[in-house]
Amino acid sequence: MPIPSTHGVHKRSLLRDHVYESIRDAIVEGTLSPGERLRDSELEEWLGVSRTPIREALLRLERAGLVIAQPGKATMVAPYDLESTLSAQQVVASMHELAARLAVPLVTKLHVQQMTEANERFAAALDAEDVESALSADAELHGVLVANCRNQVVVSVLEQWTPVLLRVERKRFASSAARTSVKQHAAIIRCVAAGDAEGAAVASRENWLSLRYSQD
Known part of the structure; x- marks a missing residue:
């Protein structure tokens, strides 16, 4: 998955809302395109946070219709629907x-x-x-x-x-x-x-x- 060039943009002490906003904005801006697979390890490297706030952000994005989670398979950016x-x-x-x-x-x-x-x-x-x-x-x-x-x-x-x-x-x-x-x-x-x-x-x-x- 392509990710922005910056790394570690969020320190662990920052609110989980910032993680959600960063992933949301990358989806809206098209950096993360429809159908793109979202891998926890790559998101961790980009955002500089642990897996927990990332999973929480992905759940919020799923409720908002921007992410599709397939249990046991993959999480991906939702296509235009x-x-x-x-x-x-x-x-x-x-x-x-x-x-x-x-x-x-x-x-x-x-x-x-x-x-x-x-x-x-x-x-x-x-x-x-x-x-x-x-x-x-x-x-x-x-x-x-x-x-x-x-x-x-x-x-x-x-x-x-x-x-x-x-x-x-x-x-x-x-x-x-x-x-x-x-x-x-x-x-x-x-x-x-x-x-x-x-x-x-x-x-x-x-x-x-x-x-x-x-x-x-």
């Missing part, structure tokens, strides 16, 4: 809808400014064909409402299921279809600025449901 992707999309869209509905009454002009600037960076990143920056700006924009919804369950659900969609978003943001998201983001921001919680909720849901799955 239409049914599981659509299921995750429905859940994530619903959580962002709820986050917007809860957050809009609480956000300030500064938050609106942060969302506006994030969308400007998102558009610029698309123009520059910079997928990583586009993903970062998109996450920052939506993150303003999630951070202000004051509902930790929403946050937890999104942390579990958003990575499944990021593999699809990565492809979308590399195509011209992503330009639609700039306008959708602007619609969300207008509703937030106007204090229209219901409008922001609907616009947020539609933005996430507009993501199209492709196996190509």
